[in-house]
Amino acid sequence: MALLQINDFFLRYSCDTNFSLNIDQLLIEKKTKTFIEGPSGCGKTTFLNVITGLIKPNRGQINVLDTDLTTLNPITCDQFRADHFGIIFQLFNLLPYLTVIENIILPCTFSNSRKQKALLISSSLEDEAKRLCRELDITDTLLNKPVNQLSIGQQQRVSIARAIIGQPEIIIADEPTSALDNERKNQFMSLLLKECETYNLNLIFVSHDTSLQQHFDTSYNLNTLNTISTVNTHVFA
Amino acid sequence: MSLLNLALKRIFSRKLTTILLILSIGLSTMLMLGVQKIKTSAKDSFSNSISGTDLIIGSRSGATQLLMYTVFRQGHPIATMSWDSVEQIKSFSEVKWLVPMSLGDSHRGYPVLGTSADYFKHYRYANKKELMFAQGKHFHDTFDIVLGSEVAEKLNYSLNDRLFLSHGVAKGNLRTHKDHAFTVVGILKPTGTPVDKTVHISLQGFTALHINWGSYSKNKQAMSLELHPQSVTSCLIGLTSKLSIFSVQSRISQWKAEPLMAIIPGMTLARLWNSIRVIDSAFFIITFFVTLITFIGLLLVQLISLQQSKRDLAIFRSMGAHPFQLSWMLILESLFITFSGVVTGIIIMNLLGIVLRPFLEDSIGLMLSFSILGFTEFILALSIILFGICTSIIPAVLAYRKSVSEGFISL
Numbered sequence: 001m002a003l004l005q006i007n008d009f010f011l012r013y014s015c016d017t018n019f020s021l022n023i024d025q026l027l028i029e030k031k032t033k034t035f036i037e038g039p040s041g042c043g044k045t046t047f048l049n050v051i052t053g054l055i056k057p058n059r060g061q062i063n064v065l066d067t068d069l070t071t072l073n074p075i076t077c078d079q080f081r082a083d084h085f086g087i088i089f090q091l092f093n094l095l096p097y098l099t100v101i102e103n104i105i106l107p108c109t110f111s112n113s114r115k116q117k118a119l120l121i122s123s124s125l126e127d128e129a130k131r132l133c134r135e136l137d138i139t140d141t142l143l144n145k146p147v148n149q150l151s152i153g154q155q156q157r158v159s160i161a162r163a164i165i166g167q168p169e170i171i172i173a174d175e176p177t178s179a180l181d182n183e184r185k186n187q188f189m190s191l192l193l194k195e196c197e198t199y200n201l202n203l204i205f206v207s208h209d210t211s212l213q214q215h216f217d218t219s220y221n222l223n224t225l226n227t228i229s230t231v232n233t234h235v236f237a
Numbered sequence: 238m239s240l241l242n243l244a245l246k247r248i249f250s251r252k253l254t255t256i257l258l259i260l261s262i263g264l265s266t267m268l269m270l271g272v273q274k275i276k277t278s279a280k281d282s283f284s285n286s287i288s289g290t291d292l293i294i295g296s297r298s299g300a301t302q303l304l305m306y307t308v309f310r311q312g313h314p315i316a317t318m319s320w321d322s323v324e325q326i327k328s329f330s331e332v333k334w335l336v337p338m339s340l341g342d343s344h345r346g347y348p349v350l351g352t353s354a355d356y357f358k359h360y361r362y363a364n365k366k367e368l369m370f371a372q373g374k375h376f377h378d379t380f381d382i383v384l385g386s387e388v389a390e391k392l393n394y395s396l397n398d399r400l401f402l403s404h405g406v407a408k409g410n411l412r413t414h415k416d417h418a419f420t421v422v423g424i425l426k427p428t429g430t431p432v433d434k435t436v437h438i439s440l441q442g443f444t445a446l447h448i449n450w451g452s453y454s455k456n457k458q459a460m461s462l463e464l465h466p467q468s469v470t471s472c473l474i475g476l477t478s479k480l481s482i483f484s485v486q487s488r489i490s491q492w493k494a495e496p497l498m499a500i501i502p503g504m505t506l507a508r509l510w511n512s513i514r515v516i517d518s519a520f521f522i523i524t525f526f527v528t529l530i531t532f533i534g535l536l537l538v539q540l541i542s543l544q545q546s547k548r549d550l551a552i553f554r555s556m557g558a559h560p561f562q563l564s565w566m567l568i569l570e571s572l573f574i575t576f577s578g579v580v581t582g583i584i585i586m587n588l589l590g591i592v593l594r595p596f597l598e599d600s601i602g603l604m605l606s607f608s609i610l611g612f613t614e615f616i617l618a619l620s621i622i623l624f625g626i627c628t629s630i631i632p633a634v635l636a637y638r639k640s641v642s643e644g645f646i647s648l
Contacts, residue, residue, distance in 0.1 A: 052555065075559055082557020093552050097250030102238060109238045110557040 114166025262578025351443025575625025
C-alpha cells in the first residue's frame with residue numbers, strides 16, 4: 001500500500017517563474033523511512049509544502065494514504081495534515097511562551113484524532129506528554145519550564161515528542177540536523193529512528209546532508225526527481 | 238489546549254505591550270464613559286431639581302439666570318421684586334399657590350432661603366416628590382430654621398441647635414448677623430437636589446435680619462417690629478389650570494409697576510440643556526477621537542506583532558491550523574485586550590467618581606449618580622469592545638490571506 005504517490009506533478013510559483021518542480025512519478029511505500037536529499041534551493045521545502053497539502057500544484061495528483069490532496073477543500077486538507085502528519089522543523093521551532101508540556105501537546109489542539117489516540121494510551125494529554133518525555137529522557141524538572149531555558153539536546157527531544165504525540169502516520173523532518181554538530185546529529189538521528197520504530201511511524205526526512213542517507217530504507221534526490229529543474233546542482237548517485 | 242488558551246499565552250508573552258494597551262484603552266474608556274456619566278448626572282440633577290411648579294417669577298433679567306439662582310442657588314439676581322407685586326400676583330384667580338423666595342444670605346457657605354411655610358407644602362422635586370422631614374417640623378416662629386439634609390450632616394447640627402447667619406453669599410470673611418440667633422426646628426430628608434444644601438428660614442426671619450441692618454437689634458426687639466418684607470428675590474407659582482400658563486406669563490411680562498418676567502421651569506431647563514449640549518457634543522467628539530487614536534495604536538501593535546509572530550503562525554499552520562483558526566485567535570487576543578481595557582476604564586472611572594464626588598458637589602453642585610454603569614454607558618462600553626473586535630479584523634484578514642498564499646513551512 002502506498003504512503004505517498006505522486007503522478008504527473010507540476011508546480012511553478014506565480015511570483016518566481018524561474019523555479020518549477022516537475023515530478024512525473026514518485027511512489028513511497030508504507031512502513032519505510034525515506035530520505036529526500038538535494039542542495040539548497042532545489043525545492044525541498046516546496047516538496048514538503050506540496051505533500052502536506054499546504055501548496056496546491058498547477059497540475060497532477062498527490063495521493064497520501066490513498067487520499068488525493070488536490071481534490072480536498074482547504075479545511076479538509078488542513079484537517080488531514082493535522083491528523084496524519086507530525087512535523088520536525090529545521091530549528092525545532094518550539095514556542096518560547098509555552099512550557100515543555102504545552103509545546104508537546106500543541107498538535108492535539110488542531111487534531112481531534114491525534115488527541116483521541118493520545119488519550120487511548122494515557123488518561124490525559126499532559127500524562128501522555130509526560131510519558132513521552134520519560135521515554136525521551138526529558139527529566140521531570142524541565143516539564144514546566146519555558147522551552148528557551150532548554151539546551152539544544154533537550155529541545156531536540158521535545159520537538160520529537162511534539163511530532164509523535166497522537167502517533168500520526170507520517171513524520172516529516174525538514175533538515176532538523178543542519179545546525180547540529182556531529183555528536184548531536186547522531187544523538188538526534190538515533191532517537192528519532194528509535195521512536196519511529198517503536199510506534200511504527202513512516203518517516204520522510206529531508207536534508208542536504210548525504211551522510212545521513214545510511215539510516216534510511218530508500219532515498220531520492222530531488223534534482224533527479226525534478227525533470228525540468230532549472231537549478232544546476234549536484235545529483236546524488 | 239484551546240485556541241483561547243493559546244491566545245492568552247501569546248498575549249502574556251508580550252506583557253509590557255499588553256499592559257500599556259489595556260491602560261490606554263482603559264483611559265479612553267474612562268474618558269468616554271466619564272463624559273457620559275457627568276452628562277447623565279447633570280441632566281438628572283437639573284431635571285430632578287424642580288417639578289410641579291408652573292412658573293417662576295422674578296425681576297426681568299435672563300431666563301437662565303432666574304432659574305439658576307432660584308432653583309440652583311447659583312449666581313445673583315440683578316434686582317428684587319416688590320412685595321406689592323407679590324401680593325397682586327397672588328390674588329390672580331388663576332394662581333393656586335405662590336411661594337415667595339428671598340436669597341442673599343448664607344451660613345458657613347450654604348445659601349439661606351427666606352420663604353413661607355407653603356414652600357414645604359408645594360415644592361416638588363424629581364417625579365413630583367414632596368419634601369419630607371427627617372426630624373422636627375417646618376418653621377412657625379420668626380427665628381426658627383429648617384436645614385437641608387447635607388447642611389445638617391456636614392455641619393453636624395441637630396434639633397434645637399442655635400446658629401447665626403451671615404450677610405451675603407460670597408466666600409471669605411462675611412459679616413455675621415450676631416444679633417439674631419436661629420433655632421433648628423426641622424431637618425429635611427435627602428432629595429439629591431440643591432434643597433439639601435439650603436438653610437431655610439421664614440420670610441419674617443429674613444426680614445428681621447435686615448431691619449436696621451448695621452445697627453444693633455436683638456431677637457425680641459425685632460419681633461416687636463412689623464416684619465412684612467419689602468421685596469423678595471423671586472416666587473414659585475402653581476396655577477389652577479395648565480392652560481393659563483401662557484396668559485399669566487404674558488401678564489407678568491407686561492407688568493407695569495416694575496419690570497418682571499415669568500419663566501416655565503421645564504422649558505428653561507430644556508433650553509439650558511440644549512445650550513450645554515454643544516459643549517457635551519464637543520467633549521464626546523474629542524473622546525471619540527481619543528478612542529480612535531487608541532485603537533489605531535492597537536491596530537499598529539497587532540500589525541507589528543503579526544510580523545513578529547509570522548513564525549508562530551507558520552508553526553500552527555503546518556500543524557494543521559486552518560487560516561480561520563489563526564484569524565479567530567488574533568480576534569480573541571484583541572477581544573481580551575479590549576475587554577480588559579474597558580473593565581479597567583470602568584474601574585478607574587468609578588474610583589475617580591468616588592474621589593471627585595465631594596469636590597464636584599461642592600464646587601459646581603453636580604451630584605454624580607451612584608450607578609456603576611448606566612444603560613447608555615453600558616451601550617458605549619459594548620461599542621468600544623465591538624470597535625476593538627472590528628479593528629482586529631484587519632490583521633486577522635491579513636493573517637488569513639498570508640497563511641493561505643504562503644506555505645509557511647519554510648522556517
